[in-house]
Amino acid sequence: MSSLEVTIPTDREVLTRRRFSAPRGLVYRAHTEPDLIKRWLLGPPGWTMPECRFDARVGGSYFYRWAHPTEPGFALTGIITEIDPPDRIVSRENFDSQWTGGETEVTQDFIPDGDGTIVAQRILFASREAREAGMATGMTDGMAMSFDALERLLAELA
């Protein structure tokens, strides 16, 4: 199991990077085929994706709708602005709620790494405020933090 790197290089961006033990062709398919996407792009436990469409071409759109037994559902629409199978997908995304505080630009690079693949994802928010609004639910105001957590945080910010 490879660990997930999260960094925030500027105040409008979040980068994630993760290695998978699978060839790039499969990783790309898992990001572009609805039957595969709806098996993993689900967020926290309890969520499902009853509706998923993905039209993998420039100008094509995708649509994800998530549902939960007790929480109100939400959906996301994306427009693909650049696609280069199996290297790269660039798109503009909008959630139907206030989740990200406006449109985000998402770039996914699929990079061969030995017999595996690294997925590098960059999310560019409309503004710093948007990025923060996007994660307002994660706030833990006033919570004490251990030095371990602090060190990890500082490493992520680097």
Added chain:
Amino acid sequence: MPEETLDLTFAALADPTRRAILARLSRGEATVTELAEPFAMSQPAISKHLKVLERAGLISRGRDAQRRPCRIEGPALAAVNGWLETYRDIWDQNYRRLDAVLADMQADGKDTTGGH
């Protein structure tokens, strides 16, 4: 924490020197002189960074007019950390499920796109 404070916090953390100062302060309080040493920076330059960190609520400074030792303030960092942890958790869970999906795909021998 008010949102404008969080904005200041993120802006303060966007600078590598200020992150290094926080890393140093996570090991205990320090004066401006002590903080300036490892950075090959003048004390006024360090003081500017400290003002940004203080305004963002990330550090506080002692009242002793001579030394004014700096110390780290937990809640502001915890707010940023909470933001990042939520983000990290969501993608960590997604990608663990993706590991399983990819393992299934490989077991099924469906790699027809040529990999890399």
